[in-house]
Every structure is written in structure tokens, then in C-alpha cells.
Amino acid sequence: MSKDNSILEELTSKEYEHGWSVNYEADEAPIGLNEGIIRWISAKKEEPEWLLEWRLKAFRTWLTMKEPEWANVHYPKIDLQALRYYSAPKQVKKTKNLDEVDPELIAIYERLGISLNEQKRLQGIAVDAVLDSVSVATTFRDTLGKLGIVFCSFSEAVKEHPDLIKKYLGSVVPMTDNYYAALNSAVFSDGSFCYIPKGVRCPMELSTYFRINAANTGQFERTLIVADDESYVSYLEGCTAPQRDENQLHAAVVEIYAGAHAEVKYSTVQNWFPGDKEGKGGIFNFVTKRGICAGDHSKISWTQVETGSAVTWKYPSCILKGDYSIGEFYSVAVTNNYQQADTGTKMIHIGKNTKSRIVSKGISAGKSQNSYRGQVQVMKRADNARNFSQCDSLLMGDRCGAHTFPYIDINNSSAKVEHEATTSKIGEDQIFYCNQRGIATEDAVALIVNGYAKEVLNQLPMEFAVEAQKLLALTLEGSVG
Amino acid sequence: MSTLTKQDTFSSLFTAAPKNFESVRKLAEESFLAQDIPAPKAEEYKFTNIGKKLEQSIVNYSAALPIEVTIDQVKSALFEGFEGNVLVFSNGKFLPELSSSIESVEISLISAKPELALGTIAKPGKDAFTALNQATFEDGIFISVPKKTQIEKPILLLSFNQANQGQVIQPRVWIEAGDFSEVTFLDQSISLGESSYFLNKVVEVKGGINTQIRYYRLQNEGKNVIEVSNFETDIQQDARFTSVNISLSGDLVRNNLTLNLLGSNSEGNMYGIYLLNGKTHVDNHTNVDHTIPHAESNELYKGILADQSRGVFNGKIFVRQDAQKTNAFQQNNNILLSEEAIVNTKPQLEIWADDVKCSHGCTVGQLDEEALFYLQARGIDKVQAKGLLLYAFAGEVLEKIEEESFHNYCVSLIQERLGSKF
Numbered sequence: 001m002s003k004d005n006s007i008l009e010e011l012t013s014k015e016y017e018h019g020w021s022v023n024y025e026a027d028e029a030p031i032g033l034n035e036g037i038i039r040w041i042s043a044k045k046e047e048p049e050w051l052l053e054w055r056l057k058a059f060r061t062w063l064t065m066k067e068p069e070w071a072n073v074h075y076p077k078i079d080l081q082a083l084r085y086y087s088a089p090k091q092v093k094k095t096k097n098l099d100e101v102d103p104e105l106i107a108i109y110e111r112l113g114i115s116l117n118e119q120k121r122l123q124g125i126a127v128d129a130v131l132d133s134v135s136v137a138t139t140f141r142d143t144l145g146k147l148g149i150v151f152c153s154f155s156e157a158v159k160e161h162p163d164l165i166k167k168y169l170g171s172v173v174p175m176t177d178n179y180y181a182a183l184n185s186a187v188f189s190d191g192s193f194c195y196i197p198k199g200v201r202c203p204m205e206l207s208t209y210f211r212i213n214a215a216n217t218g219q220f221e222r223t224l225i226v227a228d229d230e231s232y233v234s235y236l237e238g239c240t241a242p243q244r245d246e247n248q249l250h251a252a253v254v255e256i257y258a259g260a261h262a263e264v265k266y267s268t269v270q271n272w273f274p275g276d277k278e279g280k281g282g283i284f285n286f287v288t289k290r291g292i293c294a295g296d297h298s299k300i301s302w303t304q305v306e307t308g309s310a311v312t313w314k315y316p317s318c319i320l321k322g323d324y325s326i327g328e329f330y331s332v333a334v335t336n337n338y339q340q341a342d343t344g345t346k347m348i349h350i351g352k353n354t355k356s357r358i359v360s361k362g363i364s365a366g367k368s369q370n371s372y373r374g375q376v377q378v379m380k381r382a383d384n385a386r387n388f389s390q391c392d393s394l395l396m397g398d399r400c401g402a403h404t405f406p407y408i409d410i411n412n413s414s415a416k417v418e419h420e421a422t423t424s425k426i427g428e429d430q431i432f433y434c435n436q437r438g439i440a441t442e443d444a445v446a447l448i449v450n451g452y453a454k455e456v457l458n459q460l461p462m463e464f465a466v467e468a469q470k471l472l473a474l475t476l477e478g479s480v481g
Numbered sequence: 482m483s484t485l486t487k488q489d490t491f492s493s494l495f496t497a498a499p500k501n502f503e504s505v506r507k508l509a510e511e512s513f514l515a516q517d518i519p520a521p522k523a524e525e526y527k528f529t530n531i532g533k534k535l536e537q538s539i540v541n542y543s544a545a546l547p548i549e550v551t552i553d554q555v556k557s558a559l560f561e562g563f564e565g566n567v568l569v570f571s572n573g574k575f576l577p578e579l580s581s582s583i584e585s586v587e588i589s590l591i592s593a594k595p596e597l598a599l600g601t602i603a604k605p606g607k608d609a610f611t612a613l614n615q616a617t618f619e620d621g622i623f624i625s626v627p628k629k630t631q632i633e634k635p636i637l638l639l640s641f642n643q644a645n646q647g648q649v650i651q652p653r654v655w656i657e658a659g660d661f662s663e664v665t666f667l668d669q670s671i672s673l674g675e676s677s678y679f680l681n682k683v684v685e686v687k688g689g690i691n692t693q694i695r696y697y698r699l700q701n702e703g704k705n706v707i708e709v710s711n712f713e714t715d716i717q718q719d720a721r722f723t724s725v726n727i728s729l730s731g732d733l734v735r736n737n738l739t740l741n742l743l744g745s746n747s748e749g750n751m752y753g754i755y756l757l758n759g760k761t762h763v764d765n766h767t768n769v770d771h772t773i774p775h776a777e778s779n780e781l782y783k784g785i786l787a788d789q790s791r792g793v794f795n796g797k798i799f800v801r802q803d804a805q806k807t808n809a810f811q812q813n814n815n816i817l818l819s820e821e822a823i824v825n826t827k828p829q830l831e832i833w834a835d836d837v838k839c840s841h842g843c844t845v846g847q848l849d850e851e852a853l854f855y856l857q858a859r860g861i862d863k864v865q866a867k868g869l870l871l872y873a874f875a876g877e878v879l880e881k882i883e884e885e886s887f888h889n890y891c892v893s894l895i896q897e898r899l900g901s902k903f
Contacts, residue, residue: 070524380820395835398802404830409528410845413817417845419828425835 018271028217029086035059038186041086045155045189048162058175058185065179071342072371072403075284075311078249083218085187128153128192128208130221138192140204150195151206154222157193164195168226172255172292172319180251180313181288184220188253191221196231198259205461207236210252212272212283218249225266229259229295236464237268239308247275247310251286260295260322265303267460269468272308279338279367282310289316293325293351301328302345303459305468310339315373317346320354320382327356330456334472335368335400344374344405349385349415358389361453364400371403378415385415393423394452490518493541494617494649501592502599509605509615516609525608526735528793528825529764534707534733535679544619544651545644545678547574555579558639558671560890565634565667568622571641573652573682575622585630591621591655599655602685603713608737610709614651614683621653628659628689635884640670642702644678652682660689666696667887672703677732679707686714686722690744693721697882699891700728700736704759708734716776718744725881726753727891728763729898739768742776742804752881753782756898757790757822764793771804778808783878784815785871786822794826796841802833811841816848816874868899 029040038059042052067077128138128151144151150161158165175185192208212219227233239250250272258264266289275282285308291300302316318327329345347356356376364370370393378385393402404421426448434444450457453472457465491513498506519526521533535542550571559567568588569579575590582588591597605612626632642650658664670680680702688694694714702708708731716722728734740749755763769778784792798809815824828841848870856866875895882888 393830393832395832395837398805398835400835401831401833403832404828404841406827406829406843408824408826408843408845410815410817410824410826413820413822413847415817415845416847418842419844420842421828421830421840423830423832423837423839425837 018273027088028084031084032081033083033085033187037085041187041189044086045158047158050166051158054170054175055186058182059187061176062179062182062186065182067179071313072369072373072405073311073313073340073342075247075340078247078284080183083249085218085220086189087217128206130190130192130208130210144202144204147200147203148197149200149202150193152193154188154191154193154224157224161193161195164226165193165224168224168255168257170255172257172290173253173288178288180286181253184222184251184253184288188220188222191223191252193223194225194233194235196227196233196262198228199230201231202233205234205236207238210237210239212248212250218251221252223252223254225255225264226257227259227262227264230261231259232263234265234461235267236461237266239270239272247282247284249284249286250309252288254287254289254316256291256300258291258293258295258298258300261297262295263299263301264291265301266291266316267303267464269305269464269471270308270312271471274308274339275310275337277337279310282339283308285309285312285314287314289314290319291317291327292319293322293327293354295325296322296351297324298322299326299328301330301459303330303456304332304343305456305460305471306331306333306341306343307471309341312339312341312343314343315345317348318356319348319350320356321350323351324353325351326354329356329358329360330459331360332363332453332456332468332472333360333370334363335365335370337366337368339366339368341369342371342373344372346375347377347387349376349378349382349387352381352383353385354382355386357387358391359455360389360391361456362391362393362402363396363449363453364393364402365396367397367399369401369403371405372421373405375407375409376417376419377409378412378417380411382412383414385412385417387415387417389419391421392452393421394449395423395425489541490536491542491613491617493543494613497544498617499592499619501595505599506616509600509612512605513609513612513616516606516612518609525766528791529733529735529762531707531709531733531735542647542649542679544617545572545648547571548641548643548673550576550579550641552579554641555639559637560886562886562889563637564886565637567637567639569639569641570622570652572644572650573619573621573640575620583632583636585627586632586636587623587625587627589623591623591653594623597623597655599685602687602715603683603711603739607739608711610681611683611711614653614681614711618651618653618683621655623655625657626659626662626664629661630659631662632664635665635667635887637667637669641673642670642678642680643673644676646677649679649681652680654682654684656684656686658686658688658692658694661691662689663693664695665884666694667884668696668698670700670702672706675703675705677705677707680709682708682710684710684712686712688714688716688720688722690717691719692717695723695883697725697884697887698727699894700726700731700734701894702731702734704730704732704761706731709737710735711737713739713741715741715743716747716749719746720744721748721750723750723881724752725878726765728753728755728757728765729894731761731763733762735764735766737766737768739770740778741770741772742778743772745773745775747776749776749778750881751778751780751782752878754875754878754895755782755784755786755792756875756895757785757792758787758898760789762791762793764795766795766797768797769799769809771798771800771807771809774803774805774807776804776807778810780811781878782813783875784813784824785818785875786815786824787818789819789821791823791825794843795829796827797829797831798839798841800832800834800837800839804834805836807834807837807839809837809839813843814874815845816871817845864900868896871899872896
């Protein structure tokens with residue numbers, strides 16, 4: 001036991017790798033939240049009138065809404081009036097030419113291991129880099145442009161492709177969907193927009209990298225992905241934040257639209273600052289992600305590796321509206337120290353012959369709480385719907401918790417739905433088996449955890465899979481159950 | 482919408498409540514007023530809008546008075562081959578003159594036991610209807626099995642219920658089983674008439690160490706009955722408790738079944754079938770609370786849903802931080818036979834200890850077409866083949882009933898419902 005403790009201590013004393021921050025001159029909104037601030041943000045971003053109206057409408061609805069309390073997480077109430085809703089590096093003047101981007105900002109991303117220099121990068125990924133409230137650079141725009149693919153920051157999209165934004169914004173996650181989605185709709189600052197035209201297969205991975213730098217600032221970004229009929233895109237999202245003592249709020253909205261025969265693959269490696277080992281600080285990650293398989297034979301696949309954030313509240317969902325559409329959700333959620341995660345998915349079967357698959361692997365260590373909350377809903381007309389869900393939990397340490405809240409609501413008799421879940425710790429016999437073959441306990445745990453999460457990690461694009469595996473090893477190294 | 486508050490629905494019950502158990506009733510009343518009738522969408526009653534059902538046409542509920550029950554009625558209600566003791570109730574009131582006296586078992590009215598710690602097992606704070614019952618129940622039955630006693634023959638709690646719309650029947654049962662005792666209870670109620678009364682039942686079972694208690698219940702009330710039942714038991718060291726609940730009828734039925742595993746090496750088993758047709762809505766909420774290490778729980782609920790029926794299942798396994806070496810298994814399977822039947826299931830795990838083996842599974846599906854074809858290819862007609870497969874599906878739960886005559890009776894009822902005898 002004492003050995004376990006020392007290993008655990010070693011683990012918990014591990015610092016958050018991306019905990020640094022940079023001082024730059026920032027253009028900030030005054031602290032607080034009211035209609036004035038929303039007008040201020042909208043004016044700052046030179047937005048058209050209709051978008052301002054849209055924001056204000058969302059804000060007015062938000063005022064009537066209550067903060068949700070049903071999630072299995074506990075955190076001090078957030079004073080939304082004490083936050084800053086807009087913070088942008090002053091030097092940012094969005095240019096099409098990457099050479100003109102402030103080298104200081106590029107350096108921030110270099111330090112995170114994200115090169116914004118197209119030549120130096122692997123040719124595989126186009127990146128939209130979002131720092132606090134604004135997008136600072138988007139790479140490979142020209143290459144993508146030749147195929148008709150639009151990949152840019154949300155603000156640019158509002159100016160350059162207002163019709164698309166008008167058509168799809170809020171079509172999957174209505175502004176009044178929930179408390180944090182409404183808040184996001186009112187104050188969102190930037191994000192990524194991507195449009196894949198009909199019949200185009202996006203030749204590279206598209207990616208957004210979110211970084212919170214400023215203190216006392218909430219990050220509210222909005223991502224909108226539209227895949228027209230018969231197109232394909234794979235999208236990656238990464239995020240980090242500096243180590244600060246106070247909690248910071250991140251309330252994003254991601255909307256995905258998939259037309260007939262289109263396929264969208266959305267992968268996230270979430271590594272926000274999780275708070276220190278005393279549970280102080282960390283990001284509150286309250287995110288609404290939803291995709292709609294609007295056309296027949298379309299497919300949306302969510303893959304997430306959740307290792308960061310003090311509190312996570314996130315349910316990437318699929319609305320399976322088109323006949324024969326497919327929704328997938330693969331998740332590994334790791335919590336350590338005082339982290340709390342309440343995450344899962346919703347699969348809403350509306351079309352006929354729709355299929356969904358849920359694989360969720362939770363790992364809790366330290367004093368953390370890890371909950372899976374999912375819903376599989378088969379509507380009356382969704383004939384021959386098929387779902388398979390598996391949610392497993394692995395416990396390390398006797399002070400952590402693993403919880404499962406699966407809701408299964410079936411309104412059609414032709415549905416076939418299966419759900420299974422297990423909770424256990426790493427078997428002593430498994431470790432013994434490894435020991436016997438000369439593998440040290442620590443390596444054995446890593447091996448077992450990796451094997452446990454393999455089914456999900458396999459779904460990640462190659463570049464991400466490497467990062468995710470490293471992250472997993474880092475988060476759990478040495479925590480022998 | 483009426484301007485009356487929800488609590489007014491039951492206000493005359495409170496005024497008419499007996500004056501005994503004053504402090505117990507008072508606490509319960511406060512608890513009821515604090516909780517109120519579950520609001521629509523309240524998490525625990527998410528799919529069972531009982532408030533709406535209760536308030537649909539009734540402004541003010543009153544207690545149903547006992548009706549007359551004859552010895553012939555009792556005799557004809559006993560199922561074939563039954564050999565045991567019968568305790569007869571009329572609208573919740575115990576009728577000693579029609580009941581057997583059971584050797585070495587103490588039976589009395591709850592009102593004759595003023596020291597009884599009512600509500601210490603089924604706590605009124607957990608459910609508004611437990612609180613309502615505790616605050617306003619007329620009387621109930623106290624059954625005590627002394628320690629080191631084995632009651633070989635089962636004890637049948639046979640209730641005859643007849644009431645009108647707007648009337649409440651509130652049975653209250655307190656069972657004590659001393660250390661090292663063993664006893665089997667059968668619970669059946671018979672609705673006389675078709676009217677829509679409200680049955681609000683609370684059963685508390687206090688078991689000693691190393692007890693073996695079995696409680697088999699058949700719910701086959703009239704098709705318009707609204708029923709809520711709260712059943713809670715404490716299971717001590719080395720003890721085993723088994724519950725089998727078979728729901729066949731009713732308008733809206735809600736069962737809250739809670740097992741508290743309080744001693745090591747204890748075992749709690751919960752089995753159930755809901756075989757529903759018409760517009761019947763049955764909601765089974767089960768809760769196993771593992772508070773100590775080295776305990777085991779097993780749960781298997783199966784549902785067959787036809788017509789516009791709705792089955793709700795919520796199974797919660799709660800493993801506390803100290804409850805290491807827990808084994809907990811839970812399974813819920815459903816077969817939908819009609820387009821309009823609905824299933825809402827939520828097998829829930831809340832685990833705070835690490836050295837545990839817990840699993841749950843749940844399925845919703847149809848009869849296996851291939852199995853059906855296999856039987857038809859062998860000359861069994863489709864209706865019979867269906868019945869055979871459904872019976873096999875339910876059989877896994879039925880075989881948990883160790884009391885033969887009751888088992889056979891349940892089997893015959895289920896076979897009859899499934900439309901084929903074999």
C-alpha cells in the first residue's frame with residue numbers, strides 16, 4: 001500500500017505541462033455581462049445587424065433560463081458578471097498571409113507544439129488557431145480554397161459567407177437549447193467555420209487549436225461544420241490553458257450538419273488545465289456539441305479523449321434524421337485528483353434503419369468523479385433502429401467514483417438496443433500475469449489501460465492518437481490500483 | 482388548471498388521520514408537504530406522471546372504508562395446491578377472523594404496537610408517497626418471526642380491495658424476522674370491481690442476522706387502479722433477501738423497491754416480470770445500497786410489452802466508499818410486441834469504491850425471427866411458437882419463485898396471457 005501511495009503522490013505532483021501564460025497587450029471588453037457588452041462585442045467584430053439581433057434574442061432568452069443542476073458534478077457557483085467576455089491580442093490584424101501574423105503569437109503556438117508555418121508542418125493538417133476570443137491564423141486556406149472548401153474563422157465567415165452562416169447557425173443547436181448554449185449564442189467571440197461542398201473529399205485533416213491565455217476570461221467559441229451531400233471531412237480539436245488559481249469558464253458550441261451520403265469525423269483531445277492536486281483552479285468545461293445526420297446515408301462520428309478540465313459537462317450528440325444514417329461516439333474520459341466529469345452522448349433515432357454505436361471508457365483515479373450519462377432515444381417512426389452501447393469504468397484508488405446514467409427510451413417495437421456496462425479495478429491477476437513475464441507493475445498498468453482504451457484510441461487520426469496515448473500515460477503513470 | 486395546490490388533493494386524509502403515532506405522523510406530514518406530489522419531469526418520476534394521473538378528475542381524496550369479505554371469497558381466491566397460512570385484508574384493514582393463526586409468529590395490528598419505530602426503514606423523506614402513507618394510514622399489520630425459527634409454510638398476505646374513484650387504500654405492513662429465522666411471504670391483492678382507486682402501500686421489513694426472507698408479490702389489480710408501493714428492507718450480516726415481483730395489470734403502477742445491505746456477507750436479490758397490455762403503465766424503481774464490504778446483489782427484471790403499454794425500469798446500484806469487494810449485477814431485458822408500446826429504461830450505477838465487480842446490461846428488442854421460424858418449421862403454429870418463446874423469456878425470472886403452488890399459479894396466469902397453453 002505504501003508503495004502505491006508513493007507512486008500516487010508522484011503522479012499527483014506532476015505539473016500540468018501547458019500551464020504557462022504569456023503577457024501580451026490585449027484588447028478587452030469591460031468585465032460584466034449585459035446587452036451593452038453584447039453590442040460591444042458585435043460592433044468590435046463588425047457584425048451585420050441580423051447577427052446582433054440573433055445574439056440579443058439569445059441573451060434575452062438566457063436571462064429567463066436557470067443554470068442546470070442535474071449533472072453529477074459539484075462546483076462553486078460561477079459569477080457570470082465577474083467575467084470578461086472578450087479578450088483578444090491587440091496585434092491581431094487578420095491577414096491572409098501567414099508571414100504577417102505577429103511572431104509573438106506564432107511563438108505561443110510553437111511552444112504548444114502547433115506549428116503555424118505551412119512549410120514546416122506535416123502536409124496533413126490545416127489549423128485554425130484560436131487564442132482567447134479570436135482566431136489568430138488559419139493555415140492552408142488557399143490549398144483548400146481550390147477545392148471549394150471554406151475553412152476560416154467564424155468572424156471571417158460571417159463577412160465572407162453570410163448566406164451559409166445564416167442558413168446553418170443555430171440549426172442544430174438552437175440558441176435556446178440550454179443555459180450554456182444560450183449564453184454562448186449571446187456572447188460567442190470566434191471559432192471555426194468549415195464548409196465542404198458537394199462531392200468533395202477533404203484531402204487533409206482540419207483542425208482548431210483553442211488556447212485560453214488571459215485571466216478572468218471566459219472562452220465562448222462556436223464551431224460550425226457543414227458537410228454538403230457526398231462529402232467527407234475529418235476534424236480535430238485541441239485545447240489547453242494556463243495554470244491559474246481561479247476557475248475559468250469555457251462554454252463552447254459545436255454544430256455539425258451532414259447532408260446525404262456525407263461523413264463527418266470529429267475528434268477532440270481535451271486537455272484544459274485540470275486544477276492542481278488540491279483541486280484549486282482549473283477550467284469549467286460546459287460544452288454543447290451536436291451533429292445532425294440530415295441526409296440519408298450520412299454519418300457523424302465523435303471521438304473524444306477527455307483528460308483535462310476541473311469540471312466537464314459535455315454530451316456530443318447525434319440526431320439521426322436521415323434514413324440509414326449512422327451515429328458513433330467513442331470516448332475515453334480520464335479523471336484524476338479532484339476532477340469531475342459528467343460526459344456521454346445522446347443518440348436520437350428519427351429516420352428509418354438508423355444505427356448508432358457508443359463506446360465509452362471511463363478511468364477514474366485520485367479523488368475524482370467520473371460519470372457517463374447517455375441517452376438512446378428511438379422515435380416512433382424510426383423503424384429498425386439499432387444501437388449498441390458499451391460503457392466501462394476503471395477505478396484506481398479507493399477515493400474515486402464511477403457512475404453510469406444510461407437512459408434508454410424506446411418508442412418503436414422494431415428497435416434493437418443493447419447496453420452493457422462494467423465497473424472494476426485493474427485485476428490483480430492481470431498485473432500478476434504481466435509481472436510473471438517480467439513486466440514491471442507500472443508498465444503493466446500502462447499496458448492494461450492502453451489496451452482498455454484501445455478501441456477508442458484506434459478511432460483517432462494518427463497524429464492525434466500519438467498525442468492521446470502520451471497524454472493518457474502522463475495522466476495515469478504510476479497510479480497502480 | 483385548478484387553483485388548488487397539489488397538497489389539497491390529499492388534505493382531507495390528513496384531517497381524518499388517526500391520532501396515534503403522533504410524532505411519527507407529524508414528521509411524515511412535514512416531509513410530505515416539503516416534497517409534494519412529484520412534479521412532471523421530476524427525475525425520480527420522469528416517465529411516470531403520477532401527479533397528473535391523481536389529479537385528473539379528483540379534487541379531494543378520502544380514505545376507503547373496509548368492505549365485507551366472506552370466507553368463500555377467501556377460499557376461492559386461494560390458488561391450487563396452496564398449503565400455508567393466510568392473512569386476509571379488506572381495503573388494507575386486517576381481518577383476524579378470516580386469517581389463520583400461525584404457530585410461533587406474532588401477529589397484531591400496528592395500532593397495538595405504539596412503540597414501533599415506523600418509518601425507520603422506509604424513510605418518509607425518500608418518497609412523498611411513503612410520507613403520505615405514514616402520515617395518514619388507518620392501521621396496518623405487524624408480523625414478527627422470533628429468532629431461530631423456521632416457518633416452513635408460506636404466509637400469504639391476501640388483500641381484497643374495492644373502492645371508488647377518489648378513494649385511497651393505504652396498507653401498511655411491518656415485518657420483523659429475528660436472527661437465524663427463515664420465512665416466505667406471498668403477497669396478492671384482488672380488486673373487486675373496476676373502478677379507479679388509489680392504492681398507496683408501504684412495506685417495511687426488518688431482518689436480523691443470518692435470516693432468509695423471501696417476498697413474492699403478484700400485482701394483478703383491476704385495470705383502472707393507480708398504485709404506488711414502497712418496499713424497503715434492511716439486510717444484516719449473513720442474511721439473504723429475495724424479492725420477486727410480477728406485474729400483470731393496473732392503470733399506473735409504481736414500485737419502489739429498496740434493499741439496504743448493512744452487514745457483510747449479505748445478499749440481496751431482486752427479480753421481476755412486467756407483462757403488460759392495454760394502456761397499463763408499470764414503473765419499477767429499484768435501489769440497492771451497498772454500505773459494507775463483501776456483499777452481493779443480483780437483479781433481473783424482464784418486460785414484455787404489448788398494445789399501448791409502457792414499461793419503465795430504473796435500477797440503481799449504489800456502492801459506498803467502504804463497500805469494497807462488492808459484487809453487484811443487474812440486468813433488464815425487454816421485448817416489445819407492438820408499435821405503440823414504450824420502454825424507458827435506466828440501469829444506473831453509482832460507485833464510490835474501487836475494488837468492486839459491478840455490471841449491468843439492458844436490452845430492448847423483439848422476438849428472434851429465426852427462433853420463431855425454427856419452431857414453425859417443426860409444425861408449431863405461430864401463435865403457439867410466440868407464446869413458447871415469450872414464456873421461455875419470462876421463465877428465467879419465474880424459476881426464482883421457490884414456492885411451488887405460487888410458482889404454478891403465476892405460470893398459469895402468464896401462460897394464459899401469452900395466449901397458449903402448453
